[in-house]
Amino acid sequence: MKFYYILILLTASVGAVSAGPVSKKERPQLPSFVKVCRRNDPNLDMCARQSLLAMKDLFHYGIPELFIPPITPLVIPEIKMDQDSGAIYLHSTFKNITVNGLANYTINELHINPKKMRLTLVMSVPKVAMDAKYVMKGKIMMMPLMGNGDFKANFSDVELSTLITAERYIKIIVYLPR
Numbered sequence: 001m002k003f004y005y006i007l008i009l010l011t012a013s014v015g016a017v018s019a020g021p022v023s024k025k026e027r028p029q030l031p032s033f034v035k036v037c038r039r040n041d042p043n044l045d046m047c048a049r050q051s052l053l054a055m056k057d058l059f060h061y062g063i064p065e066l067f068i069p070p071i072t073p074l075v076i077p078e079i080k081m082d083q084d085s086g087a088i089y090l091h092s093t094f095k096n097i098t099v100n101g102l103a104n105y106t107i108n109e110l111h112i113n114p115k116k117m118r119l120t121l122v123m124s125v126p127k128v129a130m131d132a133k134y135v136m137k138g139k140i141m142m143m144p145l146m147g148n149g150d151f152k153a154n155f156s157d158v159e160l161s162t163l164i165t166a167e168r169y170i171k172i173i174v175y176l177p178r
């Protein structure tokens, strides 16, 4: 779930980069350091890949212009999980989740389908370290389970895979006479 969050961040910014031509007035200002890819670029995938790789350091420190927080470390205030599969019931809350190592990503696969407004992205990260505080409550079979404390974990060879679908929307502004 933690990875899901960061993926949204990463792909959201790809989305921003690869958004098609909008009318001049509507186009949000992208910072000059973002390599812009055009929707009708025949090498759109390659362009987006280069753009995403070029932004590695930027992600590391965060991009305030695009409201992207630093990913080294990436701090997620809270994640709640509820698992309920009959015999096993588990409710857990992780707080102050600190994730390190994500800025070291490589892109394995990146494909943008501008017609379907769909983006597929597979990345891998050699090492990810995670720190958090957890509270857990539940039941396994008949056994009650409860606990809280520090959560620390190291993951290696993490593969992150995501599919983003987007939608166009039309903004209608109605001016009402006074």
Ligand SMILES: *[C@@H]1O[C@H](CO)[C@@H](O)[C@H](O)[C@H]1NC(C)=O
Binding pocket: 096, 098, 131
């Ligand atoms: C969150 O975690 C980081 C690193 O694990 C620690 O430095 C920071 O003090 C913690 N913040 C809170 C509010 O617990």
Ligand SMILES: *[C@@H]1O[C@H](CO)[C@@H](O)[C@H](O)[C@H]1NC(C)=O
Binding pocket: 101, 104, 126, 127
């Ligand atoms: C990133 O990965 C490279 C090798 O792929 C490694 O040498 C480097 O120490 C890593 N950096 C971090 C911050 O994990």
Ligand SMILES: *[C@@H]1O[C@H](CO)[C@@H](O)[C@H](O)[C@H]1NC(C)=O
Binding pocket: 129, 152, 153, 154
């Ligand atoms: C995670 O890795 C770091 C450095 O590689 C090490 O110091 C730490 O003890 C490891 N943590 C766990 C929970 O294995």
